[in-house]
Amino acid sequence: xxxxxxxxxPFLTLGCGDETISGYADRTAVYNLIxxxxxxxxxxxxxxxxxxxxxAGEGPCNTWFASQSAPYPWIEFGPIxxxxxxxxxxxxxxxxxxxxxQVSLAEVLGPVLILTTEAGEELVFEEIEGG
Numbered sequence: 452x453x454x455x456x457x458x459x460x461p462f463l464t465l466g467c468g469d470e471t472i473s474g475y476a477d478r479t480a481v482y483n484l485i486x487x488x489x490x491x492x493x494x495x496x497x498x499x500x501x502x503x504x505x506x507a508g509e510g511p512c513n514t515w516f517a518s519q520s521a522p523y524p525w526i527e528f529g530p531i532x533x534x535x536x537x538x539x540x541x542x543x544x545x546x547x548x549x550x551x552x553q554v555s556l557a558e559v560l561g562p563v564l565i566l567t568t569e570a571g572e573e574l575v576f577e578e579i580e581g582g
Contacts, residue, residue, distance in 0.1 A: 470522040472557045473500040481508070482564045482576035487550055489573070494543035498551075498564070498576060510547050511540030517551075526557040526566060550574055 476482075484496040494511035500519075501507060506528060507516040513536050518529035531548055538544075553568040562578035 469503040471500075471504055471519055472523050472526055472559070473503045473505070473519070475523050475559050476500045476564060477578070478502070480562075481579045483579050484547065484574060485577050486573065486575035487546060492543070492547070494540045494547075496544070496547045497579070498566075510544040512536050512538035512544050515548070524557055526554055528552060528554070547574075 478499075478501055481497050481499045484492045484498070486492055496510050497508040499507055504518055504520050505516065506519045507514070509515070510533065513534040515531055515533040517531045519526060520529075521527045528551060531552060533548070550568060550572060551566070551574065553570070553572075554566040554574065555569045556567040558565045558567075564576040564578070566574040566576070568574075
């Protein structure tokens with residue numbers, strides 16, 4: 452016999468807050484990549500979480516977007532889509548997208564966002580003022 456709790460359980464989770472990083476990071480914030488793998492990132496790359504389950508930003512050359520549905524503090528991006536513009540910073544962009552595709556943990560510490568790959572490589576972002 453199915454318990455009454457089992458019948459109501461799906462309804463208890465409806466209306467709960469966003470459990471992805473979108474629910475923990477400021478949705479109006481834009482974070483700028485300042486460090487990749489322990490070294491300063493001198494090109495420009497950003498990330499934002501504008502709505503539940505979505506991430507977007509700009510690489511050194513292209514804008515990008517991806518889905519993200521893992522519950523915080525985990526993070527896993529779906530396929531990363533991007534525009535296809537060329538620029539002198541394509542190598543830096545390739546490093547950024549490669550690291551971004553491998554992240555598995557996220558930590559939001561006020562204006563700082565740290566994404567960590569399974570290999571322990573960190574992408575350190577800092578919120579852009581007025582982002």
